[in-house]
Amino acid sequence: xxxxxxxxxxxxxxxxxxxxxxxxxxxxxxxxxxxxxxxxxxxxxxxxxxxxxxxxxxxxxxxxxxxxxxxxxxxxxxxxxxxxxxxxxxxxxxxxxxxxxxxxxxxxxxxxxxxxxxxxxxxxxxxxxxxxxxxxxxxxxxxxxxxxxxxxxxxxxxxxxxxxxxxxxxxxxxxxxxxxxxxxxxxxxxxxxxxxxxxxxxxxxxxxxxxxxxxxxxxxxxxxxxxxxxxxxxxxxxxxxxxxxxxxxxxxxxxxxxxxxxxxxxxxxxxxxxxxxxxxxxxxxxxxxxxxxxxxxxxxxxxxxxxxxxxxxxxxxxxxxxxxxxxxxxxxxxxxxxxxxxxxxxxxxxxxxxxxxxxxxxxxxxxxxxxxxxxxxxxxxxxxxxxxxxxxxxxxxxxxxxxxxxxxxxxxxxxxxxxxxxxxxxxxxxxxxxxxxxxxxxxxxxxxxxxxxxxxxxxxxxxxxxxxxxxxxxxxxxxxxxxxxx
Numbered sequence: 354x355x356x357x358x359x360x361x362x363x364x365x366x367x368x369x370x371x372x373x374x375x376x377x378x379x380x381x382x383x384x385x386x387x388x389x390x391x392x393x394x395x396x397x398x399x400x401x402x403x404x405x406x407x408x409x410x411x412x413x414x415x416x417x418x419x420x421x422x423x424x425x426x427x428x429x430x431x432x433x434x435x436x437x438x439x440x441x442x443x444x445x446x447x448x449x450x451x452x453x454x455x456x457x458x459x460x461x462x463x464x465x466x467x468x469x470x471x472x473x474x475x476x477x478x479x480x481x482x483x484x485x486x487x488x489x490x491x492x493x494x495x496x497x498x499x500x501x502x503x504x505x506x507x508x509x510x511x512x513x514x515x516x517x518x519x520x521x522x523x524x525x526x527x528x529x530x531x532x533x534x535x536x537x538x539x540x541x542x543x544x545x546x547x548x549x550x551x552x553x554x555x556x557x558x559x560x561x562x563x564x565x566x567x568x569x570x571x572x573x574x575x576x577x578x579x580x581x582x583x584x585x586x587x588x589x590x591x592x593x594x595x596x597x598x599x600x601x602x603x604x605x606x607x608x609x610x611x612x613x614x615x616x617x618x619x620x621x622x623x624x625x626x627x628x629x630x631x632x633x634x635x636x637x638x639x640x641x642x643x644x645x646x647x648x649x650x651x652x653x654x655x656x657x658x659x660x661x662x663x664x665x666x667x668x669x670x671x672x673x674x675x676x677x678x679x680x681x682x683x684x685x686x687x688x689x690x691x692x693x694x695x696x697x698x699x700x701x702x703x704x705x706x707x708x709x710x711x712x713x714x715x716x717x718x719x720x721x722x723x724x725x726x727x728x729x730x731x732x733x734x735x736x737x738x739x740x741x742x743x744x745x746x747x748x749x750x751x752x753x754x755x756x757x758x759x760x761x762x763x764x765x766x767x768x769x770x771x772x773x774x775x776x777x778x779x780x781x782x783x784x785x786x787x788x789x790x791x792x793x794x795x796x797x798x799x800x801x802x803x804x805x806x807x808x809x810x811x812x813x814x815x816x817x818x819x820x821x822x823x824x825x826x827x828x829x830x831x832x833x834x835x836x837x838x839x
Contacts, residue, residue, distance in 0.1 A: 381492070390485055398508050404455045406574045406663065407514045413453050413567065418465055418473040420563055424533040426473070427548065428453060428564075429541035430461035439494065443622070447540045448755045449564045451664050456513055458503070460520055462544055467532065477513060478520035481506050523547075535560040558762075565762035568754050570776035575754065576810060578665035579778055582620065583808055583819040585659040586667040589615035590823055593655060594837045597647070597675055605629040605643040612657045620659040624666025625757045628656035631675065635802030636786040638747060649676040652683055654802055664755050668780050669820045670806035677834045679827055682797050686785055687827055690803045693717035693783040694825070697749055701781065701809050701816040705773050711749035714783040718745050721785075727794055744787060744794075750780040753808055773811045778819070782806030 404410075417426065430450040433441040446457045454463050460480050465473035482505050483490035483497040491498040506517040524547040527534075534551040536544065537560060571579065589612040593600075600607040608629040616623045626641040634640045635654035647653065653675050658667035672687060674680075679687055697714035716732065719741040723730040728740050735741055752759040752768065759778075760768060784804030787794050808819040824833045 386488060389488065389491055393485060396502070397505060401508055401511045403514050404512060406455050409572050409574045410453055410455045411514060412572075414463075414465065414473075414475050416567065417453065417563070418475075421465075421535060421560070422471070423467045424535055425467060425530060426463075426465040426560065427527070427534065427536040427544060428463040428465075429537060429544050430456065430459060431540035432543075433459050433495075445622070445664070447537065448568075448664070449537045449561070450540070452564070452568060452755060454513055454515065455663070456509075457664070460541075462520055462523055462541065463515075464523070475515050477509065477515040477517050478523045479504070479506060479509055479517055480521070481519050527551075537561055537564070561762050562764060565760045566764070566767045569752065569760050569763065569767065569771075570774055571754060571778055571810075572776070575665060576776070576778070578661050578663050579667065579753065579808065579810070580819050582624070582659050582661050582665050582667035583669065584822065585615060585619040585661070586657065586669050587820065587822045588619070589657060589659060590655065590669070590671060591837055594673065594834050597653070597838075600631075600647040601649060601675070603647075605631055605634070605645050605647060608647070608653070608655065609643045612655075616659045620661045621664060622660050624658040624660035624668065628654065628670075630654040630656075630802065633789040633800035633802070635672065635804075636788050636800065637802075638786075647675060650680070651675050652679075652801065652803065654804055656804065656806065658757065666753070666755070666757050667808055667820065668753055668757050668782075668806065669808065669823065670782055670804045671823060671825075671830070672803045672805060673830065673834065677838065678831055683801060683803075684827055686787075686798070686801055686803050687805075689718065689721040690783055690785055690805050691825060691827065692721075694781055694805045694807070697781040697783060698807065698809055698816065698818065701773060701779070701811060703773055703775055703811060703813065703815075707769050707771050707773060710779075710781055714749045714781070715741060715745060718783060718785060727798075744785050746784065746786055749783050750806075750809075753778045753780055775811050775813050777811040779809055779811075780806050781809050 428450050430446040433444055436442045444459045450461065450463055451457055454477055456477065458479060462478040464476050464478060466476065468474045480503060482503055490496045497503060504512060509517040524543055527547040534548055535556050536548055536552050538545060538557050592611050592615050593608050596607065596611050609627050612627055613623060628640050629643045630637060630640040631645055631647045631653045632651035634645050635652055652672050654670065654672045656670040658669055660666040674683065693714040696717045697710040700710040700713040716736060719732045719735045722728045722741055722744065723732055723735060728735055782804055786802040787798040789800040791799055805825055810817045810819055824830050
């Protein structure tokens with residue numbers, strides 16, 4: 354990895370790039386600095402088309418404007434975060450910002466300023482093209498020579514359909530601004546500092562909650578993106594099955610890397626850390642170390658999702674027999690979870706209570722645990738006391754969208770205590786987990802974990818399983834695996 358030029362003295366690291374009499378920067382002559390200013394072709398793009406979701410982002414901004422009339426609204430994308438020394442994590446724009454703009458560049462800020470005629474004037478503040486006169490282009494570590502071309506502000510306006518200005522001018526403008534202000538916090542400390550005496554935590558939280566609840570019902574563009582994410586995820590699962598023999602020779606990391614390749618080729622990234630849990634690791638709900646052995650005869654619990662280039666993610670889980678065939682006890686547990694998921698999916702429909710699918714799945718699992726003699730019935734008593742949770746552990750699902758656990762800031766009455774409506778998308782993912790050291794269950798159960806998860810869209814007349822291209826029933830899973838290994 355190339356290392357950018359460094360200032361002559363440590364105390365100049367925070368100064369703007371500027372020319373010096375004895376050379377601009379260490380190892381850079383005045384002649385070279387002057388030479389680098391000129392001789393560059395005009396690369397302005399003139400044939401840009403608006404982003405595919407321009408109509409949708411405009412509608413989202415209009416709804417936001419109507420909710421907070423007369424108030425300045427500030428929504429940052431966020432800044433780069435250091436991973437180690439002078440390297441950064443891959444940037445992922447804040448969900449709120451990307452949802453309202455379709456833009457994904459770091460340091461961007463959307464500002465909705467109240468208009469005298471009513472409503473708001475939206476402006477997107479972005480970093481402009483790198484300055485070639487002062488050397489920023491090639492001497493700054495985030496200059497375009499180092500990290501790639503940025504859109505000009507004119508290009509950004511055409512591309513996003515929002516007037517664009519230089520973000521470096523925004524902090525001063527916000528400090529001078531009058532009137533009520535709300536901001537989305539936690540993404541840009543510089544913007545927050547400029548608003549210190551203008552915002553309150555309570556008012557800002559109301560903005561965050563609104564933007565979370567606005568995403569509960571997906572528009573047509575979002576539904577198409579979620580379908581795309583599920584389709585790519587299904588192909589990623591197929592990729593994994595084809596290389597299970599190589600994973601056996603290495604570790605769970607081979608599975609993780611195989612799925613990641615599909616995510617990067619067809620999307621932006623994985624939507625969350627892939628859980629590639631073989632054997633007893635399947636009993637750890639968020640097993641993301643992925644450094645364990647992959648052994649024939651064990652199960653692989655693969656919980657993974659592709660995030661599309663527009664930042665919508667799938668969230669799918671399959672529990673697969675590594676050798677292609679479930680053992681008798683594995684199938685018994687798997688079939689119980691499958692039956693529970695079927696009951697949960699059937700409960701997803703317009704007008705149903707959000708909690709219904711969880712209750713339906715938990716009842717099936719409680720019935721199985723009583724039937725197997727692992728907990729004393731009757732089933733209603735088990736459910737009332739929550740005794741099944743020793744082995745079911747988690748809720749049966751969550752909203753899905755740009756965040757894998759989408760709409761997380763929504764109020765309880767708007768989320769878990771609401772009724773389902775067409776356009777909502779959620780996961781249904783029951784599981785049973787028998788820890789390797791659980792002495793309350795027979796030894797043959799210990800170390801087996803099973804989860805089955807699909808992404809379910811609420812429709813006008815019921816639901817649609819967006820991830821149904823992946824088989825779920827045990828016989829179908831075995832046949833599917835045999836065909837891929839073929």
